[in-house]
Amino acid sequence: MVFPDVSPYENSRIPKSLGRCKLSSFVSDVVMFFGGALVALLLVWSLWSFANSNPSAAPNFSKATTPSYGATSLDNAASAGGFDLRHDQPELTFYDDPKMSYSVENPVKNWDEKRRRWLEHHRSFTNGASERVLLVTGSQPSPCRNPDGDHLLLRFFKNKVDYCRRHGYEIFYNNVLLNPKMFTFWAKYPVVRAAMVAHPEAEWIWWVDSDAAITDMDFKLPLKRYKDHNLVVHGWADMIYEKKSWTGLNAGVFLIRNCQWSMDFLDKWASMGPQSPDYDKWGEIQRSIFRDKLFPESDDQTALAYLILTEKERWADKIYTEGEYYFEGYWHEIVGTLDHINDRYVQIEKRARRLRRRHAEKVSESYSQMMEPYLKGAGNGRGSWRRPFITHFTGCQPCSGKYNQLYSGDSCSEGMQKALNFADNQVLRNFGYIHPDIRNSSIVTPLPFDFPS
Ligand SMILES: *[C@@H]1O[C@H](CO)[C@@H](O)[C@H](O)[C@H]1NC(C)=O
Ligand SMILES: *[C@@H]1O[C@H](CO)[C@@H](O)[C@H](O)[C@H]1NC(C)=O
Numbered sequence: 221m222v223f224p225d226v227s228p229y230e231n232s233r234i235p236k237s238l239g240r241c242k243l244s245s246f247v248s249d250v251v252m253f254f255g256g257a258l259v260a261l262l263l264v265w266s267l268w269s270f271a272n273s274n275p276s277a278a279p280n281f282s283k284a285t286t287p288s289y290g291a292t293s294l295d296n297a298a299s300a301g302g303f304d305l306r307h308d309q310p311e312l313t314f315y316d317d318p319k320m321s322y323s324v325e326n327p328v329k330n331w332d333e334k335r336r337r338w339l340e341h342h343r344s345f346t347n348g349a350s351e352r353v354l355l356v357t358g359s360q361p362s363p364c365r366n367p368d369g370d371h372l373l374l375r376f377f378k379n380k381v382d383y384c385r386r387h388g389y390e391i392f393y394n395n396v397l398l399n400p401k402m403f404t405f406w407a408k409y410p411v412v413r414a415a416m417v418a419h420p421e422a423e424w425i426w427w428v429d430s431d432a433a434i435t436d437m438d439f440k441l442p443l444k445r446y447k448d449h450n451l452v453v454h455g456w457a458d459m460i461y462e463k464k465s466w467t468g469l470n471a472g473v474f475l476i477r478n479c480q481w482s483m484d485f486l487d488k489w490a491s492m493g494p495q496s497p498d499y500d501k502w503g504e505i506q507r508s509i510f511r512d513k514l515f516p517e518s519d520d521q522t523a524l525a526y527l528i529l530t531e532k533e534r535w536a537d538k539i540y541t542e543g544e545y546y547f548e549g550y551w552h553e554i555v556g557t558l559d560h561i562n563d564r565y566v567q568i569e570k571r572a573r574r575l576r577r578r579h580a581e582k583v584s585e586s587y588s589q590m591m592e593p594y595l596k597g598a599g600n601g602r603g604s605w606r607r608p609f610i611t612h613f614t615g616c617q618p619c620s621g622k623y624n625q626l627y628s629g630d631s632c633s634e635g636m637q638k639a640l641n642f643a644d645n646q647v648l649r650n651f652g653y654i655h656p657d658i659r660n661s662s663i664v665t666p667l668p669f670d671f672p673s
Contacts, residue, residue, distance in 0.1 A: 228407030358394035366621025436607035438588030
């Protein structure tokens, strides 16, 4: 078997067994997670009836000469999202320590304390810090070999930007190899490590491969569920422990907490990479345990499975293998279901007028909470009609174009168009347009008022 020719930040590893999501177990979490939905629903109902009580009285906008929030907060360009961006505290922080490094090769000590002190000195960032997410992704430094590759990467990136804008997350796109020795699937670790140091205000770094699309713009990461964990990956622990399969998880999308444990874990994880003198040895060890691994080189996914299997107390207890929804899902089992899923959502909106009310993009989260009760029977993951959260084009390699021989190039490229347009429709809707056919990226039509009544 040949070593996969992988561009950095793309995923060549297709899962051997298809998704194994249990449809029922997610429901209770969803009920808890969307517990505020009812409150939001009642609130919106009351606002709706209020607005409708006197529909002919047009509001007088010129009355608002002194807005209650005060003109200064609007005019203050230094403040963005409540953050004070124009002031750094004079007190020394870890940034002033010449020994402090952004690189995976230099361990960090006392990171939790350093981060905490930085936040103490930068009070405008403390509010909401415990759930703050920075999405990190990237692609190679040079143009793609696939003629459509750069356009596809642009669309995959736009998709992530759209999601982040809707949910108030920040995003970092990297397109250099920070450590040239850490090529292929190892390239993301130096980026994640540098992002942790560059963004002490972020609690979570959310790595998403360039070839993964967020196909449910409404879904929010259930961060409360991960409160006792430091790393979240899509996977099934029993496939790692019992079947010793390297496809028991996927390392193309993960959430890692910005803390000392993660600094140590990244050091350990990356120590099996190509920059290490033990790289060949690790390849052999991985293959001797995970017998379904196809190629001899040590890879990050098997390395993670290895650490989960062999160092339970040190690492595995803090790693959450999320198998209950598409934290990332295999595109091949997803793209054929997108039309049906769309039909189901449209049916719901036809029945529930408040769901189809036009609204500003900024308040879309309140509408997704309102939608939640209608999705109770939808299930999650494989076989469900809930929108898949992330559709991962693993094996398609849009940039290099070296798709896995199992698929035709057309099925990859049609699948990507469908998933990206399916996601884009959820965004365009707030701008008044829709792709009537998710197979055709070029065509949009304006949405009539009260769509889809
Ligand atoms: C709107 O409010 C302004 C300022 O109070 C007032 O001068 C103007 O006449 C009002 N216009 C209407 C249509 O009520
Ligand atoms: C999209 O629709 C346009 C106009 O009907 C057509 O010219 C184009 O070939 C279509 N593209 C695809 C990929 O079907």
